[in-house]
Amino acid sequence: MAASQLPSRAELAKWDQEDPLNWTRDEFEIPTIKACGGDGDGEAIYFCGNSLGLLNKRARQHLMEELDVWSTRTVTGHFQHPHNRPWKHVDAPLTPHLANLVGAQESEVAHTSTLTSNMHNLFTSFYKPTKERWKIVIEKGSFPSDWYAVHSHPKLHDAVLSPQQVDEAIIPLSPREGEDTIRTEDILRVLEENKDTIAIVWLPLIQYYTGQLFDIASISPKAKTIGALLGLDLAHGIGNVECKLNEWNVDFAVWCTYKYLNAGPAAIGGFYIRSGLDDHGRRLAGWWGNDAATRFQMSPEFSPTPGAKGYQHSCTPVLSSIPLLATLELIDKVGFDNMLQKSKKLTGTLEALLKSSRYYRPATSPKSGVVEDETVGFKIITPDAPFRGTQLSLSFLPENKGVMPAVFSRLIKKGLVGDERQPNVIRLSPVVLYNKFEEIGRAVKILEEALREEEEGQRLDKEVDYDMASKE
Structure with a gap:
């Protein structure tokens, strides 16, 4: 977007007025x-929905309804429910x-447990290493869990595996030197180079x-083509991107909500298992995976529900699901x-305004990702559209000078809520259902104010250091 095309605050407010989805914010x-510190x-300005989404007013209503059912119906709420949600x-x-x-059949989806527990569940069933094929490909910078x-x-x-095979089981993917993201061509190259040994x-x-x-x-x-299973973590994808x-012919996937x-802090997640994927008898069984028609007969024989729901273990927590x-329902x-x-317009506008800032430091070349300017500023490490969702990750400079934590603290004080990720990144994510275009303009202004204060603070520190050195 050229500088002459950048929207003014008045234009952003007009976009909000004309937005056919502007009514969803009131939900x-x-x-x-002050409440955010x-x-x-x-x-x-809440740009942290990529970490924890805001409370839907109807979710509050649903929770209160469930508490009333618990209070009045007690155990019979499992079977008789005034709101038709037994x-x-x-x-x-x-x-x-x-x-x-997620683009699946209903029988391939289960709402249950939490993301990492679901990972362990599915890996137990579908990671079947042999001495010939046992390796797992994962990005080195993946979420720690x-x-x-x-x-x-x-x-x-x-x-089954030798100690050496256990030690060599993980193939980590990394960006090229000086780059922030992993190229698809490099992933394909790694798969080809290890095609006979990769299991997942x-x-x-x-x-x-x-x-x-x-x-x-x-x-x-x-x-x-190489005979490996493909699994996905949809934590930052579901509800954000297509x-x-x-x-895509994915074999299994997990997500949070x-x-x-x-859905609220630590809400129940879910998983997907491709129809026809064979676990070869390696399922971890639980009574909630038993056929719902016979589950309460308490039979000693496990009769799994067909599809993904047959991999559930315990009963579904109501208060962290509803x-x-x-x-x-709102998305529908x-x-x-x-x-x-x-989403594309919101995030694209944020990107354009950020890149118009005097604190924006573009990479010196599209390939290297190296930023030579050591003055206070930021670069955007998130790829351009279409290879992103709503999130833009800003890496702050100079590196190893404490710029990011100082800027993040100032953003919170000024009313802009993103989240910080060590060592140098602040993630900003305008969410379609409750963020406005007008907030985009104000957020960039707040960021520039925070950077200007940091810049001034570092300049004063340098002057103090110079004065002390000259006196010595």
Whole structure:
């Protein structure tokens, strides 16, 4: 976007007035600046939905309804429910919506447990290493929980694998030197180089730190060609970008629901298992995976529910599941395609205004990613559209000078809520359902104010250091 095309604050406000989705903001409870730890009055600019989504007003209503049912119906709420949500089937209104969002059949989706627990569940069933094919491909910069979980599984197969194989089981993917994101061509090259030994390729749909959207449509055929299974972490993808698990021929996937789906802190997650994927008898069974028609007969024989729901273990927690319904119904009403259109405009506008800032430091070359300017500023490490969702990750400069924590603290004080990721990144994510275009303009202004204060502070520190040195 050329400088002459950058929208003014008045134009951004006009975009909000004309936005056909502007009514959805009123569905959410917007936090105040003071409540978020800032100074000043009014609503905070909440650009942290990629970490924890805001409270949907109907989710509050649903929770209060469930507390009333607990209070009045007690145990009978499992079977008789005044709002037609019996607890024994609390996932029933959720899974059709979830299946649509991830591009799957309903029978391939289960709403249960939490992301890392679901990872362990699926890896136990589908990671079947042999002496010839035992390796797992994962990005080196993956979310720590994924990294820890994946590393734990080869050790469970020491009866099959030698100590050397256990040590060499993980193939880490890294960006090229001087770059921030991983090129698809490099992933394909690694798969080809290790084609006879890879058992599972495990990737995020969106990388949590950089915000990179991986090109799964290009990676999946290669994984299948070499005979490997493909698994995805959709934590930052579901409700944010288009997911096409069936079309991409993904084998299994996991997700959480507290980010773009606004289900609340540590809310129940879910998983996908491709129809026809054979676990060869390695399923971890639990009574909630037993056929729902016979589950309460308490039979000693396990009769699994067909599809993904047969991999569930314990009964579904009601109070950490039911808030999800509000956002899923809202998305269905809005239309996810309409959300994607607004998402591209919101994030594109944020990107354009950030790049117009005097503190923006573009890379010296498109390939190297090296920034030579050592003055206070930032670079954007998230790829350009279409290889991203709503998140833009800003890396602050100079590196190793404490710029990021200082700037982040100032942003919070001024009412802009993003989140910090060590060592140098602040993630900003305007969310379609409750953020406005006008907030984009104010957010960039707040960021520039914070950087100007940091710049001035560093200049004064240098003057003090110079004066002290001259006196010595």
